[in-house]
Amino acid sequence: MINSEFLETLSKVSSVKKTMTALPIIQQQVQVSPLVVGDDLSLRTSLTSPVFYDRDIVKLLHQKTEFVDGSLPYEEFVNRISNIDKLSLIWALFKSTYETLGERQFYCPKENCNHAKDPFKKEVLLDNIIQEDTFQVWEEEAPFHEYSFQIDIPYKEVIYSFMSRLPSIANNNQILATVSTEILQNNLEKTGTIFSRAQSMALLISAMQISGSSEGSNINPVQTNNLQELMMAFNSYVPFTVSEEFLEKYNEKFEKYIPNFYTVEKCPTCGEEVRNDFDLEVEFFRRSLFGSGESQ
Ligand SMILES: [Zn+2]
Numbered sequence: 006m007i008n009s010e011f012l013e014t015l016s017k018v019s020s021v022k023k024t025m026t027a028l029p030i031i032q033q034q035v036q037v038s039p040l041v042v043g044d045d046l047s048l049r050t051s052l053t054s055p056v057f058y059d060r061d062i063v064k065l066l067h068q069k070t071e072f073v074d075g076s077l078p079y080e081e082f083v084n085r086i087s088n089i090d091k092l093s094l095i096w097a098l099f100k101s102t103y104e105t106l107g108e109r110q111f112y113c114p115k116e117n118c119n120h121a122k123d124p125f126k127k128e129v130l131l132d133n134i135i136q137e138d139t140f141q142v143w144e145e146e147a148p149f150h151e152y153s154f155q156i157d158i159p160y161k162e163v164i165y166s167f168m169s170r171l172p173s174i175a176n177n178n179q180i181l182a183t184v185s186t187e188i189l190q191n192n193l194e195k196t197g198t199i200f201s202r203a204q205s206m207a208l209l210i211s212a213m214q215i216s217g218s219s220e221g222s223n224i225n226p227v228q229t230n231n232l233q234e235l236m237m238a239f240n241s242y243v244p245f246t247v248s249e250e251f252l253e254k255y256n257e258k259f260e261k262y263i264p265n266f267y268t269v270e271k272c273p274t275c276g277e278e279v280r281n282d283f284d285l286e287v288e289f290f291r292r293s294l295f296g297s298g299e300s301q
Contacts (some may be wrong), residue, residue, distance in 0.1 A: 028094070029142050059177070060178060079264055090174075103149065115272070134267060141261045154169045154170070155170060158250045162219065206251065210235070
């Protein structure tokens with residue numbers, strides 16, 4: 006027989022550890038409850054493929070997140086929450102489950118200091134990597150999933166117009182689904198990022214148009230919002246310099262929203278401040294893959 010008093014007590018005890026966090030883009034506060042033994046196992050089984058891993062993480066985040074007025078249907082959760090808010094959820098899940106990133110090494114930036122080469126160690130708590138400037142609140146009037154920002158790049162006699170956006174959780178997973186594990190490894194080795202240039206472009210825009218740059222041009226304006234067409238366009242036709250100019254303008258507009266998780270420690274020898282930045286997605290991936298103690 007199931008002892009319900011036992012489970013009731015246990016569920017009360019475990020709910021104490023919920024972590025409150027703010028989602029800067031959709032501007033809501035949520036509570037995230039910790040991973041339990043069963044969750045950890047289901048994560049491990051999905052580690053063979055990045056897209057399944059991401060899907061599992063998203064499912065877990067959906068399960069563990071409580072909004073002020075209850076839970077959100079899954080479809081709304083992935084389409085109405087930005088991929089940047091997801092990082093705040095990962096932070097909260099990480100904190101409620103583990104509390105700490107463990108002991109980390111800090112290298113002093115002063116060349117003649119003994120800790121320039123021989124790092125000092127400090128434990129880094131999840132609470133300590135949130136700083137005043139970690140999150141930037143969404144500044145536009147329209148909610149992010151309805152907002153798009155047009156970026157025009159003239160090149161020779163053509164104007165490339167991109168409808169750029171802040172991707173949702175669903176957008177990110179959709180692009181991830183176009184990456185095979187082999188391509189992902191190749192991307193990581195060559196550029197140190199998950200997505201190729203073409204994939205990042207497809208993630209950051211919802212539609213693209215080409216038109217002539219002068220009055221007498223014989224190019225009729227055409228556009229697409231079809232993901233496959235966009236990917237083919239980036240892979241085969243759009244000049245590289247156009248993508249570079251696009252990314253520059255995109256970053257001017259949106260880069261401020263990417264959260265900075267970092268901690269600053271004083272060097273015990275010379276007092277110089279040492280800043281360490283953390284990529285929480287990577288940290289969480291490693292932690293759920295290897296467990297504690299091997300994360301450095
Ligand atoms: Zn020093």
